Amino acid sequence: MTTLKVLVVGSGGREHALAWALSNSPLLTRLYVAPGNPGTATLAENVPIGVLDIPALVDFAVAHGIDLVVPGPEAPLVAGLADALAPTGVRCCGPTAAAAALEGSKSFAKEICDAAGIPTARWERFSDAAAALDFVARRGAPIVIKADGLAAGKGVTVAATEAEANAAITALLTENALGESGATIVIEECLTGEEVSLFALCDGTACILLGAAQDHKRIGENDTGPNTGGMGAISPPPGFPPDAQEAALDLFIRPALREMAARGTPYTGILFAGLMLTPDGPKLIEYNVRFGDPETQALLPRLQSDLLPALVAACDGELAQFSLSWLDLTCVSVVVAERGYPGAYAKGSPIGGIDRAAAVPHAAIFHAGTDLRDGHLVSAGGRVLTVCGTGPTATAARAAAYAAVEALDYPSGVYRRDIGKKDVLF
Ligand code: AMP
Ligand code: GLY
Numbered sequence: 061m062t063t064l065k066v067l068v069v070g071s072g073g074r075e076h077a078l079a080w081a082l083s084n085s086p087l088l089t090r091l092y093v094a095p096g097n098p099g100t101a102t103l104a105e106n107v108p109i110g111v112l113d114i115p116a117l118v119d120f121a122v123a124h125g126i127d128l129v130v131p132g133p134e135a136p137l138v139a140g141l142a143d144a145l146a147p148t149g150v151r152c153c154g155p156t157a158a159a160a161a162l163e164g165s166k167s168f169a170k171e172i173c174d175a176a177g178i179p180t181a182r183w184e185r186f187s188d189a190a191a192a193l194d195f196v197a198r199r200g201a202p203i204v205i206k207a208d209g210l211a212a213g214k215g216v217t218v219a220a221t222e223a224e225a226n227a228a229i230t231a232l233l234t235e236n237a238l239g240e241s242g243a244t245i246v247i248e249e250c251l252t253g254e255e256v257s258l259f260a261l262c263d264g265t266a267c268i269l270l271g272a273a274q275d276h277k278r279i280g281e282n283d284t285g286p287n288t289g290g291m292g293a294i295s296p297p298p299g300f301p302p303d304a305q306e307a308a309l310d311l312f313i314r315p316a317l318r319e320m321a322a323r324g325t326p327y328t329g330i331l332f333a334g335l336m337l338t339p340d341g342p343k344l345i346e347y348n349v350r351f352g353d354p355e356t357q358a359l360l361p362r363l364q365s366d367l368l369p370a371l372v373a374a375c376d377g378e379l380a381q382f383s384l385s386w387l388d389l390t391c392v393s394v395v396v397a398e399r400g401y402p403g404a405y406a407k408g409s410p411i412g413g414i415d416r417a418a419a420v421p422h423a424a425i426f427h428a429g430t431d432l433r434d435g436h437l438v439s440a441g442g443r444v445l446t447v448c449g450t451g452p453t454a455t456a457a458r459a460a461a462y463a464a465v466e467a468l469d470y471p472s473g474v475y476r477r478d479i480g481k482k483d484v485l486f
Contacts, residue, residue, distance in 0.1 A: 064368060065090040067121055068104070069111050069141070070132025071097045073395070073428040073446035074353035078130060078367075079103045080426070081360040085368035094120065098437060099427025111136050114144050121150045128153060128372055131329075134350050138164040138210060142328070151375035154329035155349050159320055162327070162347040166246045167208050169347050176315035180344040183248040189233035195247055196225045202250040207232055209241030213289060218250060253338040254482075255345065256297045257355045258305060260313040260333070261370060263379040264326035267313050268370070271362065271386060272297055272305045273355035274480075279402060281478045288402045289443055292394045292479030294454060295358040300337065308335065312344055328374060357393040357426050357446040362386050392457040392480040393448045394465055396473040398429070401442035407431075409439040412469030417447065422456075423464035424448045444473060454480050 064087050068079050076099040083091055083103045094117060096106030109116045111133055118141075121129055128151045131137055137160040142152040154160070161168040173180040181204070186192035196203055205228040207215030215238060219225035225247075232242035255277075259270035274297035279285040296302065312333040320327040332348035332355075351359075360367070365384040373382045398405040411430065414437060418425045426448065429441015445468075449460025458480050465475055 063087055063089040064127040064372065065125055066092070066128045066130060066368070067107075067117070067124075067126045068093045068096075068100070068130045068132065069117060069136055071095050071100075071111070071428075072132065072353050073426040073443065074351050074356040075132040076100050076426040076428070077357040077360045077446075078132065078351070080424075081363060081367045082130070085366045087366065087368050090124075092120075092124065092126070097427045098430050098432050099425070112139060114139060114141050117141060118144045118148060118150075121145065122148050126150050128368075128375065130154075130371060132350065132353075134160065134163050134210065134348060137329075137349050151372065153371045153375055155327050156325065158325040159327045160349045162316070162320075162331070163349040164210055165208055166206050166346065167244060170246060172316055172319050173344060176319040178312055178315050178344055179341065181249040181251050183246050185244060185246055187233065187244045189229055192229045192233060192245060192247060193226055196222055196229065201225055204248045204250050205229055205232070206246045206248065207238050207242035208244035208246060209238070211238050211241045213287060214238070215241060251336045251338050251343055251345070253336045254299070256300045256335050256337060257293075257352050258308050258312065258333040258335055259351065259355070259359065260309055260331050261374050261379065262313070262317055262327050262329060262331050263374045263377045264328050265317060265321060265377070266380040267309060267317060267331070268379055268382055268384060269302075269305055269309060270330065270384070271295055271359045272300055273352065273358045274300075275352060275355055276476060276479055281476050286402055288397070290352065290354045290395065291397070291476045292392065293352070293355045293358040294390065294392050294457070294480035295355065295362060296390065298454060298482070308333070308342060311342065316347070353428075354393045354395050354446050357448050358391045361391045361424060361448055361450050362389055389450050389452060390454045390457040390480070391448055391450045392454065392461045393446045394461045394475050394479045395443050396445040396447060396465060396468065396470065396475045397443050398439045398441070399472045399474050401474070405442055406472065407438070407440050408433065409470070409472040411437045411439060411444070411473070413467050417464040417467040420460060420464040420467055422450045422460040424450075425464065439472070444470075
């Protein structure tokens with residue numbers, strides 16, 4: 061393979077981890093990140109283009125002879141980044157807008173599941189509030205109410221009571237709390253079990269396993285308090301070993317690829333299946349059309365193979381002959397957030413001790429919501445840093461990650477102390 065120029069799109073911990081993995085590739089000649097963060101600036105050239113400025117991303121890719129674009133978040137894919145790059149010949153490791161509807165529309169994902177026989181919660185779609193309220197009155201609680209469209213993690217209510225379900229329906233369908241995203245809703249059966257994130261790299265027809273991780277979505281220890289974008293992850297998830305992950309490709313990824321191809325919208329890129337390990341076996345909670353954050357930060361330190369040729373093979377339809385090898389290690393990623401997150405939080409808080417933390421053996425630091433002010437690192441977002449530790453056991457990985465967290469001098473940083481602590485999932 062010839063050498064490659066790569067553009068990563070995004071600015072979070074996930075994109076810093078992707079930039080780090082790609083920068084280790086002997087095939088890489090230039091790496092750009094748009095818009096990036098102070099962490100990606102140490103590995104790549106940051107380009108001041110927003111993730112939704114598709115014309116500017118395409119122009120940049122063409123003008124700089126980019127060989128591969130790697131989108132981090134879903135928004136540019138749902139908005140058509142892959143479609144806009146296709147006529148230019150620049151590869152994009154992500155789906156077209158039509159295929160990104162697997163994440164962009166929950167009812168579309170459910171239709172694919174039903175058509176392809178993919179195990180998932182039973183569901184119905186509504187856009188009329190009276191019909192939705194009547195359905196809940198007949199079904200009872202617990203029950204799950206979801207905005208159909210993208211809602212930045214705010215579109216799902218797991219309602220323990222009918223009153224909670226009714227309030228969610230009224231907010232979405234009567235009060236338009238999420239606008240168009242919530243003008244259609246999905247109401248589904250409430251599942252119980254541990255959740256895991258499964259990642260596959262897809263080339264339209266074939267796929268390979270990118271591993272699995274368990275996210276910790278709640279802000280508080282022991283899974284309490286409000287949901288967040290994710291407060292930490294462990295990979296591999298205890299109780300969901302590689303053979304179970306491979307089996308899950310046959311249940312959740314390959315049938316979806318066949319169905320998407322049959323509809324004339326083949327799926328290329330990372331397909332992330334959010335699974336619940338229920339007493340009746342694993343079931344799909346949702347698809348995402350991208351890597352997870354903070355799962356990626358826990359997956360990539362375990363990757364032994366070069367990531368770059370795998371992403372290119374996915375774009376070129378050549379994954380069938382491809383395989384990746386992984387280190388037999390556990391990685392734990394701990395998110396350090398600004399106090400107040402996921403509610404209101406301050407920006408500009410000083411962050412010290414980054415070099416000391418990064419020097420902890422078997423630890424790595426990925427930036428997310430950071431900024432440089434007069435040469436000093438400060439906070440600039442809710443999830444500020446992801447601190448990773450790697451080791452032969454979950455205990456060793458946790459020890460490395462938390463030793464690095466404690467080496468930070470970031471007084472307004474908060475984090476969960478129990479990431480990766482559950483060692484038996486099911
Ligand atoms: P999402 O915003 O789509 O990631 O969903 C947020 C969370 O809601 C998921 O991580 C699950 O914990 C929960 N959830 C979604 N669907 C269901 C379901 N059918 N049963 C139980 N919990 C669910
Ligand atoms: N950590 C969950 C996500 O990336 O959607």
